[in-house]
Structures are given as structure tokens and as C-alpha cells.
Amino acid sequence: MLGVLLLAGCSEVNSAVDQANDAADKASVCTKALGLADLNPNVDPQKLQAGAEEKANKLRELGQQAVDQDVKQTLLSMADSYAELEQKQADQLGNINEWIQRNTQQLDQLRQACT
Secondary structure, rough: HHHHHHHHHHHHHHHHHHHHHHHHHHHHHHOOOOOOOOOOOOHHHHHHHHHHHHHHHHHHHHHHHHOOHHHHHHHHHHHHHHHHHHHHHHHHHHHHHHHHHHHHHHHHHHHHHOO
């Protein structure tokens, strides 16, 4: 009987540890992702585009690490947006404000998913 109680207690402890680890992983992924966001409206479009592929790759990596599905989806959407920016031709970069607005919305979704 004591063994059963100990196993039940271990199960609860393991569950609590798993939840704590998931929360720590989520916090780590969110912190890294929020640090990657680049939404300065005064940024030079060519400079933003030059780093877009690297940011897309980093956001995808973080998305794959995320346990929380909302965080994962948002990170992958943000990665797609940076990849799209990287592929645009220089003459299409003139209207960067639309891209910034869309990414601002995605960043807000990430903040909400991270809380």
C-alpha cells in the first residue's frame, strides 16, 4: 500500500516538474522570439530585408522548440512573414508599412500566447 502511495506521489511530482519545465521552455522561447522582432517603422527596408532570412530561420527553430501550440503557430507565422519579406524585390519594399503592421499584429499575438 505504501508503495502505491509513493508511486502516486511520484506521478504528481513528475507532472508538476513537467509543467514547470514546459513553462520555463515557453518563457525561454518567448523571450528569444520577442528579442528577434524588428518593428521599427524608421528602419531601412533594405537592412530589414537583408536580415529577414536569418530571422525567419531562428523563428522557425524556436517554433519547433515550443511546446505551447499557440506560441508555436505564432512563431511559424512570423517566420513565414520574414521569409516573404526576404523574397520581395527591392522595388516592392517601398510599402514596408503594410508588412510592419502585419508583424505588429503577430507580435501582439505572440505576447498574448506567452502570458
